[in-house]
Amino acid sequence: MRDPLIGIVGKPSCGKSTTLNSLTDANAKVGAFPFTTIDPNRATGYLQIDCACSRFGKQDLCKPNYGWCEHGKRHVPIELLDVAGLIPGASQGLGLGNKFLDDLRQADALIHVVDVSGTTDSEGKATRGYNPLNDIQWLQDEIRFWIEGNLKKRWGSIVRRHIGTKSSITETLRAQFGGYGASKEMVARAINSIKDLPPLDKWDNEWITKVVKAFMEVKFPMVLALNKIDHPDADKNVSKIMLKYPNMSAVLTSALTEVFLRKMAQQHYIKYELGTEFVDTYEDLGPDSGLKEMDPVLKDRIETIRDLVLYRFGSTGVVQVLQEAAKKLELVPVYTVRNIHEFTGSGGKYVFRDCTLFKRGSTVGSVARAILGEVTVASVEGVGGKRVSLDDLIGEGKNDILSFKVVPGGTKEE
Numbered sequence: 022m023r024d025p026l027i028g029i030v031g032k033p034s035c036g037k038s039t040t041l042n043s044l045t046d047a048n049a050k051v052g053a054f055p056f057t058t059i060d061p062n063r064a065t066g067y068l069q070i071d072c073a074c075s076r077f078g079k080q081d082l083c084k085p086n087y088g089w090c091e092h093g094k095r096h097v098p099i100e101l102l103d104v105a106g107l108i109p110g111a112s113q114g115l116g117l118g119n120k121f122l123d124d125l126r127q128a129d130a131l132i133h134v135v136d137v138s139g140t141t142d143s144e145g146k147a148t149r150g151y152n153p154l155n156d157i158q159w160l161q162d163e164i165r166f167w168i169e170g171n172l173k174k175r176w177g178s179i180v181r182r183h184i185g186t187k188s189s190i191t192e193t194l195r196a197q198f199g200g201y202g203a204s205k206e207m208v209a210r211a212i213n214s215i216k217d218l219p220p221l222d223k224w225d226n227e228w229i230t231k232v233v234k235a236f237m238e239v240k241f242p243m244v245l246a247l248n249k250i251d252h253p254d255a256d257k258n259v260s261k262i263m264l265k266y267p268n269m270s271a272v273l274t275s276a277l278t279e280v281f282l283r284k285m286a287q288q289h290y291i292k293y294e295l296g297t298e299f300v301d302t303y304e305d306l307g308p309d310s311g312l313k314e315m316d317p318v319l320k321d322r323i324e325t326i327r328d329l330v331l332y333r334f335g336s337t338g339v340v341q342v343l344q345e346a347a348k349k350l351e352l353v354p355v356y357t358v359r360n361i362h363e364f365t366g367s368g369g370k371y372v373f374r375d376c377t378l379f380k381r382g383s384t385v386g387s388v389a390r391a392i393l394g395e396v397t398v399a400s401v402e403g404v405g406g407k408r409v410s411l412d413d414l415i416g417e418g419k420n421d422i423l424s425f426k427v428v429p430g431g432t433k434e435e
């Protein structure tokens with residue numbers, strides 16, 4: 022299993038890069054996470070979770086190898102991709118067209134950043150009073166046209182081969198959708214979600230559209246980041262979107278505010294608890310806080326942010342939008358430890374040093390393979406030293422703290 026990747030999509034100037042930056046700025050305590058790919062649009066973000074250390078009252082001893090943990094709130098590395106260049110017509114090759122769509126393939130879930138200030142048109146040019154409802158529709162259409170287009174180009178031969186090889190619908194579509202990184206289970210889940218699906222050779226364009234839509238739901242689960250909520254026109258546009266799409270996951274965000282607050286915290290002007298409404302200044306905490314005093318302009322800006330964003334919405338929303346995307350992917354943090362009673366790693370007193378995100382329902386065996394590679398696992402222990410089998414499944418609070426005992430020098434037999 023490869024690392025989960027969250028794609029950030031949206032029209033130009035909606036705030037994709039700002040959102041990415043707001044989630045990735047290198048915190049002083051953070052070590053670089055060794056992701057394999059080097060790509061200017063890729064960055065490590067941090068997913069905020071409730072760390073296992075708080076379950077056992079060991080917050081003071083928690084010291085992650087990657088990311089950081091503060092008072093039981095852990096920030097686990099997760100890879101993000103800024104998918105730039107999508108404009109209406111991209112599936113026909115407009116803008117960066119196919120480059121965009123190729124980037125998209127690798128994503129496991131999408132955060133669609135929508136500019137709800139109405140100050141940018143469908144191509145990202147400055148305007149006023151634009152209705153962002155349009156953006157939600159055309160972006161989904163573009164992705165769909167792209168997938169449908171690829172399918173229809175070859176439809177005749179797909180059908181012939183389907184019949185000639187007596188394949189199931191899942192098998193045939195798996196071959197077609199494999200390029201999007203879709204597993205057989207994903208294709209099956211999409212197919213099974215459609216009622217009264219006729220045999221593949223009877224599909225007309227409408228059925229193909231239905232199938233592609235179902236596939237998109239599975240392969241590209243989407244969360245809306247309704248961004249620029251600090252703007253005065255945002256409220257009415259947010260209401261319109263919520264009314265029209267009551268069932269879509271949506272989070273209100275102000276990415277620009279988050280970038281600013283993190284910068285102010287780094288420069289020791291404020292104390293800021295990520296993902297919350299709590300911002301404390303020199304005035305609030307006094308000279309012992311180690312905070313610097315702000316000039317009137319900065320003070321004013323912080324006051325405005327408190328009024329317009331933090332107190333009204335409870336946070337800037339960017340931490341939550343990533344959590345929402347992780348929820349769509351059903352990601353579960355799994356902690357691997359050396360000592361299952363102390364939760365320590367190799368040497369030292371610190372606990373829960375390693376944490377990796379896996380899909381809920383993954384087997385303990387697949388966790389072992391992903392973390393250890395192809396070695397022979399002699400035994401696995403869970404909390405309390407309880408024996409865990411390689412076939413057991415992981416979930417929140419269930420088989421999510423594991424200690425693998427490996428056969429020394431043992432390599433897996435075929």
Ligand SMILES: Nc1nc2c(ncn2[C@@H]2O[C@H](COP(=O)(O)OP(=O)(O)O)[C@@H](O)[C@H]2O)c(=O)[nH]1
Pocket residue numbers: 031032033034035036037038039040248249250251252274275276277278
């Ligand atoms: N008011 C406001 N402006 C924002 C916010 N997020 C981004 N912007 C601004 O929108 C413009 C485009 O942002 P950018 O991240 O470059 O958009 P991208 O083209 O989607 O990557 C920039 O001027 C940002 O400062 C926000 O939350 N509030």
Ligand SMILES: [Mg+2]
Pocket residue numbers: 037038039105
């Ligand atoms: Mg950008």
